[in-house]
Structures are given as structure tokens and as C-alpha cells.
Amino acid sequence: xxxxxxxxxxxxxxxxxxxxxxxxxxxxxxxxxxxxxxxxxxxxxxxxxxxxxxxxxxxxxxxxxxxxxxxxxxxxxxxxxxxxxxxxxxxxxxxxxxxxxxxxxxxxxxxxxxxxxxxxxxxxxxxxxxxxxxxxxxxxxxxxxxxxxxxxxxxxxxxxxxxxxxxxxxxxxxxxxxxxxxxxxxxxxxxxxxxxxxxxxxxxxxxxxxxxxxxxxxxxxxxxxxxxxxxxxxxxxxxxxxxxxxxxxxxxxxxxxxxxxxxxxxxxxxxxxxxxxxxxxxxxxxxxxxxxxxxxxxxxxxxxxxxxxxxxxxxxxxxxxxxxxxxxxxxxxxxxxxxxxxxxxxxxxxxxxxxxxxxxxxxxxxxxxxxxxxxxxxxxxxxxxxxxxxxxxxxxxxxxxxxxxxxxxxxxxxxxxxxxxxxxxxxxxxxxxxxxxxxxxxx
Numbered sequence: 001x002x003x004x005x006x007x008x009x010x011x012x013x014x015x016x017x018x019x020x021x022x023x024x025x026x027x028x029x030x031x032x033x034x035x036x037x038x039x040x041x042x043x044x045x046x047x048x049x050x051x052x053x054x055x056x057x058x059x060x061x062x063x064x065x066x067x068x069x070x071x072x073x074x075x076x077x078x079x080x081x082x083x084x085x086x087x088x089x090x091x092x093x094x095x096x097x098x099x100x101x102x103x104x105x106x107x108x109x110x111x112x113x114x115x116x117x118x119x120x121x122x123x124x125x126x127x128x129x130x131x132x133x134x135x136x137x138x139x140x141x142x143x144x145x146x147x148x149x150x151x152x153x154x155x156x157x158x159x160x161x162x163x164x165x166x167x168x169x170x171x172x173x174x175x176x177x178x179x180x181x182x183x184x185x186x187x188x189x190x191x192x193x194x195x196x197x198x199x200x201x202x203x204x205x206x207x208x209x210x211x212x213x214x215x216x217x218x219x220x221x222x223x224x225x226x227x228x229x230x231x232x233x234x235x236x237x238x239x240x241x242x243x244x245x246x247x248x249x250x251x252x253x254x255x256x257x258x259x260x261x262x263x264x265x266x267x268x269x270x271x272x273x274x275x276x277x278x279x280x281x282x283x284x285x286x287x288x289x290x291x292x293x294x295x296x297x298x299x300x301x302x303x304x305x306x307x308x309x310x311x312x313x314x315x316x317x318x319x320x321x322x323x324x325x326x327x328x329x330x331x332x333x334x335x336x337x338x339x340x341x342x343x344x345x346x347x348x349x350x351x352x353x354x355x356x357x358x359x360x361x362x363x364x365x366x367x368x369x370x371x372x373x374x375x376x377x378x379x380x381x382x383x384x385x386x387x388x389x390x391x392x393x394x395x396x397x398x399x400x401x402x403x404x405x406x407x408x409x410x411x412x413x414x415x416x417x418x419x420x421x422x423x424x425x426x427x428x429x430x431x432x433x434x435x436x437x438x439x440x441x442x443x
Contacts, residue, residue, distance in 0.1 A: 006032075006033075006036045007032075007033040007034070007035075007036035007037035007040065007043070008033070009033075010029045010030070010032040010033035010036065011029070011030065011033040011040075011043055011046070013029045014026045014027075014029035014030045014033065014046065014050075017029060018046075018050065023050055023053055023054050024054070026050050027047065027050050027051065027054065030043060030046055030047040030050060031047065034047060039070060040070075041066075041067040041068075041069075041070030041071035041074065041077065042067070042071070044063050044064075044066050044067035044070065044077075045063070045064065045067040045071075045076060045077050045080065047063045048060045048061070048062075048063030048064040048067060048077075048080060049080065051063060052080075052084060057084060057087070057088055060084060061081065061084055061085070061088075064077050064078075064080045064081040064084065065077075065081060067080075068081065068097075073104065074104070075101050075104040075105045075108065078097040078098075078100045078101045078104070079097070079098070079101040079108065079110065079111055081094075081097040082094045082095075082096075082097035082098035082100075082101060082111065082114060082115075082118075083110070083114060085097065086098075086114050086117070086118055091117070091118035091119075091121040091122050092118070092122045094114065094115075094118045095115065095118050095119060095122075098111050098114055098115040098118065099115065102115065102134075106134070106138040106139075107138050107139055109135070109139050109142055109143075109144055109145065110144070112131060112134070112135035112138075112139060112142065112144075112145050113135070113142070113144035113145045113147065113148045114148075115131045116128050116131045116132050116135070116145055116148040116149055116152065117148045117151070117152075119131060120148070120149075120151070120152035120155070125152065125156065128149065128152055129149065132145055132148075132149040141172040141173070142172070143168075143169050143172040143173025143176055144169070144173065144176070146165045146166070146168040146169035146172065146173075147165070147166070147169040147173070147176060147179055147182075149165050150162045150163075150164075150165035150166040150168075150169060150182070150183075150186075151182070153165060154182075154185070154186050154189075159186055159189055159190045162186050163183065163186050163187065163190070166179060166182060166183035166186060167183065170183065175206075177209075177210070177213075178203070178209070178210065178213045180199040180200065180202055180203040181199070181200065181203055181209075181213045181216050181217050181220070183199055184196035184199045184200055184217070184220050185216065185220060187199075188220050188223055188224065188314065188315075189313070191315050191350075191353075193220070193223055193224030193225075193315065193316070194224060196220050196221075196224055197221075197224070197226060197229065200217045200220060200221065200229075203217065204217070204233075211237060211240055211241050211244070214233055214236075214237050215237065215244070215246055215247060215250065217233055218230045218233040218234050218237070218250050218254075219250060219314075221233065222250060222253055222254060222257075222316070222317075223314035223315065223316050223317060224316070225316055227254050227257045227258060230250065230254050231251075231254045231258075234247060234250055234251050234254060238251070243274060244274075245270075245271045245274035245275035245278050245281075246271075246278065248267040248268075248270045248271035248274065249267070249268075249271045249278060249280060249281055249284060251263075251267040252264045252265075252267035252268045252271065252284050252288065253284055255267060256284070256287060256288050256291060259291075261288060261291055261292055264284075264288045264291075265288055265292070268281070268284060268285050268288055272285075279309060280312065280317075282301050282304065282305035282308075283301075283302070283305050283312065283317075283321060285301055286298040286299075286301035286302045286305070286324060287320060287321075287324055289301065290324055290327060290328065295327070295328050296328075298324065298328055299328035299329070299330065302321065302324060302325060302328065302330070303330070303333070306321075306333070306337070311337045311340070311341065315341075316355075318337065318338075318341055319355060319356070319359050321337060322334045322337055322338045322359055322363070323359060323362075325337065326362060326363070326366055331363070331366040331367060334363060334366070335363055335366075335367060338359070338360070338363055342356060342360075346360050346376070347375060347376060347379050351379060352383065354380065354383045354384055354387075357376050357377075357379050357380040357383065358380055358387070358389055358390075360376045361373050361376035361377045361380055361389070361390070361393050362389075362393075364376055365393060365396070365397070370397050370400060370401065373393060373397060374393075374394065374397045377389075377390045377393035377394050377397070378390070378394070380393075381394070386417055388414060388417065388418055388421055388423065388424070391410050391413055391414040391417065391424075392414060392423050392424065392427065394410045395407050395410035395411050395414065395424075395427050395431075396427065398410060399427070399430060399431060399434055402434075404431065404434065404435050407427075407431055408431060411424055411427050411428050411431060414427075415428070
């Protein structure tokens with residue numbers, strides 16, 4: 001026969017044990033309480049929370065559902081069930097209890113944000129947006145709802161709206177951990193890496209950053225060509241997670257860009273031992289090998305990795321791969337990779353990007369397209385009037401077209417800009433030979 005008073009005694013003892021962190025003892029007392037009064041849905045809910053804390057998730061789920069059946073108008077059992085299902089990576093199953101939670105409490109921001117995430121994960125994007133707009137209507141400052149819909153938009157490639165929602169999340173929840181790193185990732189995908197430094201610095205200024213987010217911040221710094229900032233983050237993280245293979249991959253990339261090739265090779269070796277199939281590791285090994293003069297091995301690694309995984313997505317990393325392909329004699333493959341990412345009309349779509357113009361001009365010349373190579377080189381020179389690469393390209397194109405006076409002008413301008421440039425000295429010698437042989441070729 002049920003004895004509610006004994007049940008209350010056991011439930012009160014369980015609360016004290018939970019405060020002390022004695023989870024196993026708390027579970028025993030809660031089971032005793034429920035045995036004395038099985039109609040108490042709140043005790044079943046507490047039992048579910050205790051089991052979840054212990055790690056017995058299936059048992060906890062059963063208790064949440066039993067509690068919800070006994071408490072037909074209560075929010076918390078349904079919220080607990082939905083959150084646990086999401087934690088168990090069962091987003092489709094989490095939707096119904098989360099929707100039920102919001103029927104009882106439309107202002108529950110946790111339920112709203114996890115519902116948006118769950119709907120997005122199962123591909124029900126229109127319903128996710130509906131849940132987002134309902135959250136905007138019911139919740140005064142729905143920071144986490146902004147964050148979840150921003151993640152969904154980012155995954156779908158809607159960078160403009162994702163940026164807007166990330167910024168709303170920051171404005172309404174400035175203490176949200178990691179959101180500035182996520183916004184920086186969106187800006188990087190939009191080729192706006194230069195705008196990410198302030199966001200990442202603010203994230204670290206606010207306090208401790210989780211190791212995974214620190215790694216992502218370092219990756220964004222590297223992808224935006226901020227090597228010093230990346231090294232600072234990575235060297236700090238190396239004291240926390242020294243056996244993380246991705247950490248060593250990023251350190252290898254940073255050391256290579258510093259031209260510290262022995263350290264880069266050492267970090268490549270460590271990363272390879274920790275995780276030989278790590279994405280990006282083969283590319284980095286190829287670039288380090290190429291920098292050390294092992295062109296043939298680098299060429300094989302580049303082709304194998306491109307065939308297996310495709311090109312990297314980060315702009316700086318991809319341009320490094322394109323240049324490596326050109327250096328190893330794979331001009332056609334370089335053009336394919338470059339065009340797939342940037343298209344063929346870069347003077348119109350990315351006309352202010354110096355690095356892109358520089359690589360694009362080299363690609364055009366390698367492909368024998370002197371007209372586009374000349375146009376891109378002129379654009380590069382307009383962006384950087386002291387660009388030796390642009391002047392070298394323009395002098396070479398003029399020579400190949402037999403326009404000796406124009407070539408001489410570009411060579412003179414280049415030598416005036418940098419008298420020690422060996423490329424211009426070689427072009428001057430080539431100019432003399434071409435000039436001497438020109439009458440013979442006409443005969």
C-alpha cells in the first residue's frame with residue numbers, strides 16, 4: 001500500500017544527496033519514493049534527471065515519458081524528453097515533445113531554439129523558419145533562436161541572412177559562448193576574412209574559449225593570412241590538448257608560412273601518427289614537401305588528395321593549392337580548381353582582390369591566354385603600382401607579341417622599382433636576344 005509520507009521522506013533525502021553530488025544514492029532514494037507513491041510525476045521527473053546525470057540515458061527517457069503521462073499539463077517532462085532526444089542525436093524524435101513544450105509555454109527559449117535545430121537537422125527547413133518566427137513573436141530576446149537559425153542558414157549557404165542572424169544573436173545574447181567564432185566562419189566563407197580579426201579577439205577577450213572553438217579561431221586566422229595571431233592561439237592550446245592531430249596540422253601550416261620548414265615537417269609527422277587520414281594533412285604535406293624541393297612527391301600527393309577529397313574551401317588555402325599545382329606542372333588541374341571556386345570573370349567579380357589577380361594572371365599566362373593575362377596583370381598593377389609580378393607579366397607578354405618598345409618600357413619601370421630583381425635582369429637579357437633574332441625570324 002502506498003505511503004505518501006514515506007515517499008516524501010525519501011524524496012527529501014534524495015534532494016540532499018543531489019546537492020552533495022551523490023547520484024547513485026539519490027537514485028536509490030528516488031526509486032524508494034516512487035515505490036511508495038507511483039502517482040508523483042515530479043518524483044519521476046527528478047529520477048529521470050538523476051539517471052541522465054549518471055549517463056543512463058535510455059532509463060532517463062523512460063522516466064521522462066512516464067512523468068509526462070502523469071502530468072498532462074506540465075512543461076518540464078516534455079522539455080526534458082526533447083532535450084535528451086536531441087542530446088542522443090535523435091532530432092526527428094525530439095520534435096514532438098519540444099512542440100508540446102511550447103504549447104504549454106511559448107516563451108521557453110530553450111525549447112524554441114532546440115526545436116529550430118532539430119527541424120533543420122532533419123531537413124524541414126521551412127518548419128524551422130516557422131518555429132523561428134514564432135519564437136520572435138513570443139520571446140523578448142530570443143538570442144539562441146537567432147543562433148540556431150543562423151547555423152541552419154549557414155549550412156544551406158545563405159551567407160547574407162546567416163550573418164544577419166548571427167549578429168542579432170550577439171546583440172541579444174552578448175555572453176553566448178562561441179557565437180563570434182561562428183560569425184567569423186560565415187564571413188570567411190563569404191571571402192571577408194579581413195573582417196574576422198575583431199570578432200575573434202573579442203571572443204578571447206571575454207574569457208575562456210573551448211578548445212574546439214580555439215582551433216576554429218586559429219584556422220580562421222590562418223585562412224585570413226594572420227599567421228602571428230594563429231600561432232599565439234595554437235601555442236596556448238598545445239599546452240591544453242597536445243595530442244590533438246588537428247592542432248599539429250594547423251601548427252604545420254603556420255610554421256610553413258613562417259618558412260620554418262623543419263618545424264612544419266615535424267608537426268606533419270606528429271599529426272600523421274595521431275590521425276593519418278586527417279582531412280587536409282596530405283595537402284599540407286605536399287606544400288611542405290614542395291617548399292623543401294620535393295616537387296615530384298608533392299605532385300603525387302596533390303593529385304591523390306584532390307581526387308579523394310576535392311579542393312579546400314578556404315580562399316587562402318585554395319590559392320596555395322592552385323599555385324602548387326602550377327609549380328608542379330599541373331596547369332590544367334590548377335585552372336579547373338581555380339575556376340570552380342572563383343569563376344573565369346574575376347576582374348568583374350573580385351576586381352579588388354590583389355592575391356586573386358596575381359594568381360589569376362599567372363594561370364592565364366600558363367594557359368597561353370595572353371589577352372586575359374594582360375588584362376589581369378594591368379588590374380593587379382592598378383591595385384598595387386609597385387607589383388613586380390604585374391610588370392614582369394606585362395613585359396613578357398609584350399615580348400611574346402613582338403612589341404619590343406613596350407617590353408623595354410615595362411622592363412625599365414621594373415628595374416627602377418627594384419634594381420635588384422633577378423626576374424627583370426633575365427627579361428632584359430631575353431629582350432636583347434629577341435630583338436637581335438627578330439630580323440632573322442622575318443626572313
